Amino acid sequence: MSKLDDPLIQESIEELKQYIALPSVSAKHQSINETAEFLKKLLTDFGADATIWNDYKHPVVFAEAKPEKPSKTTILIYNHYDVQPEEPIELWNSDPFELKITDDKFIGRGASDCKSDLISRITALKIYRQKHGDLPCNIKFLVEGEEEVASEHLVDYLKKYGDKLANDLIIWESGSKNEHEQFSITGGNKGILCFELSALSADIDLHSSLAAVVDSATWRLTKAIDALRDTDGTIKVPGFYDDVVEPSEREKELVAKTIEPDLTKKWGLKVPLLKNESVNYNLTFKPTVNIEGIISGWEGEGVKTFTPKAAVAKLEFRLVPNQDPKDIFDKLTKHLESQGFSDVSVKYLLGERGYRWDLDSPIVNTLIQTAKDFYGGEDAVEALPSSPGTGPMYVVNKYAQAPIVSIGVSYAKGGAHAPNENIRIKDYLDFIDFFDEFLAKINKE
Numbered sequence: 160m161s162k163l164d165d166p167l168i169q170e171s172i173e174e175l176k177q178y179i180a181l182p183s184v185s186a187k188h189q190s191i192n193e194t195a196e197f198l199k200k201l202l203t204d205f206g207a208d209a210t211i212w213n214d215y216k217h218p219v220v221f222a223e224a225k226p227e228k229p230s231k232t233t234i235l236i237y238n239h240y241d242v243q244p245e246e247p248i249e250l251w252n253s254d255p256f257e258l259k260i261t262d263d264k265f266i267g268r269g270a271s272d273c274k275s276d277l278i279s280r281i282t283a284l285k286i287y288r289q290k291h292g293d294l295p296c297n298i299k300f301l302v303e304g305e306e307e308v309a310s311e312h313l314v315d316y317l318k319k320y321g322d323k324l325a326n327d328l329i330i331w332e333s334g335s336k337n338e339h340e341q342f343s344i345t346g347g348n349k350g351i352l353c354f355e356l357s358a359l360s361a362d363i364d365l366h367s368s369l370a371a372v373v374d375s376a377t378w379r380l381t382k383a384i385d386a387l388r389d390t391d392g393t394i395k396v397p398g399f400y401d402d403v404v405e406p407s408e409r410e411k412e413l414v415a416k417t418i419e420p421d422l423t424k425k426w427g428l429k430v431p432l433l434k435n436e437s438v439n440y441n442l443t444f445k446p447t448v449n450i451e452g453i454i455s456g457w458e459g460e461g462v463k464t465f466t467p468k469a470a471v472a473k474l475e476f477r478l479v480p481n482q483d484p485k486d487i488f489d490k491l492t493k494h495l496e497s498q499g500f501s502d503v504s505v506k507y508l509l510g511e512r513g514y515r516w517d518l519d520s521p522i523v524n525t526l527i528q529t530a531k532d533f534y535g536g537e538d539a540v541e542a543l544p545s546s547p548g549t550g551p552m553y554v555v556n557k558y559a560q561a562p563i564v565s566i567g568v569s570y571a572k573g574g575a576h577a578p579n580e581n582i583r584i585k586d587y588l589d590f591i592d593f594f595d596e597f598l599a600k601i602n603k604e
C-alpha cells in the first residue's frame with residue numbers, strides 16, 4: 160500500500176484541500192473569519208478544546224489538547240492562517256486557491272507558507288494517537304491571521320491571553336530543506352524597522368537651469384540615504400550597534416558547520432559581496448539597511464529638464480536581538496539631523512524585535528538528533544540559531560516563555576509568496592513520519 164492510501168493521509172490531503180481553498184489573504188482582509196471558523200472546527204474534530212479570540216482586527220485561533228495520561232511536557236504549535244496576495248495571477252499555472260496535486264507536488268497559495276505545515280503537524284499527532292492510543296504530551300495551537308502583514312495585533316492578543324501559552328517548546332510556523340537538501344532547523348529570526356524618508360525642496364518643480372543655485376529633493380534624499388551606510392555594508396548611524404548581542408561560541412559553531420552558498424553563481428550577481436566573515440555568518444548575525452524603493456522625478460519616455468520638488472524612499476533595517484526598533488528610529492532621526500538633513504522627514508512604518516538562541520536544550524537536542532537519524536545522518540541536517548528573515552518570534556517567546564524552533568515541509572524551490580507556490584509530496588510525508596518519531600521520543604523523557 161502506498162503511503163498516500165493510508166486513510167489518515169487521505170484525510171490530511173482533504174483537509175489541506177479545504178484549507179487552501181480558503182483565500183485568506185490578510186492584506187485584503189479576505190476570508191479571515193471564515194478561515195478562523197474552519198480551523199476551530201478542524202482542531203475541535205481533532206479532539207482539542209478550540210476557541211477563537213476575536214478582540215482585535217484578525218482573530219487568533221487557540222486550542223489545547225491533553226493526553227489521557229497526564230504529561231508534564233507541553234508543545235506549542237505556532238502557525239498563521241493568512242497568506243500573501245496571489246498576484247500576479249497570470250503567472251500561476253493553476254488556480255492559486257485550488258490545491259493542485261501532481262505526481263510529486265502540492266501546488267497552491269499557502270502550500271509552502273504555511274498551511275501544509277499546520278496540517279502535517281496535526282496529521283502526525285493523529286498517526287501518533289492511532290499507534291499509541293494517546294497523545295504524547297499536552298499540545299497547544301496558536302494560529303494567527305496577520306503574520307503576512309507584520310502581526311500587528313499579536314502583541315495585544317498575547318498581552319491579554321499570554322498566560323494560556325505556558326509550554327516547553329514552540330514549534331514555529333514552517334521550515335524547509337535548503338538548496339543542499341539538508342533539513343533545516345532554525346532557532347530565531349531577525350527584527351525589522353521599516354521607515355520612509357521624504358524630501359521636499361520647493362513649492363513647485365523648477366526649471367533645471369536652476370540647479371545652478373537650488374538643490375532638488377532628489378539630491379537631498381539620495382544624500383540622506385547615503386549617510387546611512389558605508390559601501391562595505393557598515394551602518395553609519397551612531398549607536399546603531401550599541402545593543403547588538405554578539406553571537407556566542409556555540410552559535411558561531413553552528414553557523415561554521417553549515418555549507419556556504421555560492422551566491423554569485425546562484426543569482427548571477429553583477430556586484431561583489433559585501434564584507435563578510437562568511438555568507439552564512441552575515442545572514443545569521445549581521446543587521447542590515449536596505450532601500451526598498453525610491454520615487455522621484457521623471458520616469459516617462461524621453462527627457463524632462465526639471466528639478467523635482469519631492470522625493471520619497473522606503474527603507475528597512477533588519478535588526479538582531481536586543482536592538483529596539485523605536486530606539487533605532489530615534490538614533491536614525493538624530494543622525495540625519497546632525498548630518499544637516501533636518502529638511503528630510505522620517506516616518507516610522509513598522510517595527511519588530513529579533514530573537515535568536517543557540518538551540519541548546521535537552522528537548523531540542525532530541526529533535527536535532529531525531530532529524531539526523533531520520534533524514535540520513537550528521538550532514539543531512541542544518542541547525543542555525545537564526546534565519547535571516549523576520550517574524551514575531553520575539554513577542555511569542557516573551558509571553559510564552561519557551562524556546563522556539565522552526566521546522567517544516569518546504570524546500571528551496573517552494574516559492575513562498577510567489578506564483579506556483581508548492582511543496583514536494585515526499586517532503587510532506589517524510590515530515591509527518593519525522594515529527595511522529597520526535598513525538599515518540601519526548602514521551603520517553
Ligand SMILES: [Zn+2]
Nearest residue numbers: 272273306332
Ligand atoms: Zn509564514
